[in-house]
Amino acid sequence: RARESVFNIIDSRLIKSGRRWGDLSVFDAFAGTGALGIEAVSRGARTLFAAERDKAAQQCWYKNTQGLKSVSLSLYGDMLNLPKARQSVDLVLMDPPYKKGLTIPALTELEQKGWLTPDTLCVVEVEKSENNVLPDDFETLDERVYGKAKIILTVLRK
Known part of the structure; x- marks a missing residue:
């Protein structure tokens, strides 16, 4: 539910700004198996950067993204390096391990x-x-709670 809500919020912001998913480059931080980044690509994002330290998750990420066509993909190992x-x-999707x-x-x-x-x-x-x-x-633009998850939309202060 939280993931669907996140993408609905992003869709709404894109519509208001006159932008489209095809305009976006995305960074999927703590990517895991790649679900958030792949969702962004499925909506039209053309560039996907991701970071995931766990080797097993990296292998899943590569497997899960291998069918993505006409997308620039880059995976880095350590989010903190x-x-x-x-x-x-243009967009960072971040779902770090809780607490x-x-x-x-x-x-x-x-x-x-x-x-x-x-x-x-x-x-x-x-x-x-x-x-x-x-x-x-960083400035908080919006904050919402879905079950155990809190979703925060934020930007770097100008």
């Missing part, structure tokens, strides 16, 4: 390595009881 970005992304304190360091890493601009929408899922999960230089 990314390469410097050659280009910023591990990874959201602030991950958003900071994306910012410091040039993956983000103030126009990059970051959609972060945390456990609903988690608070103060954003770096100080």
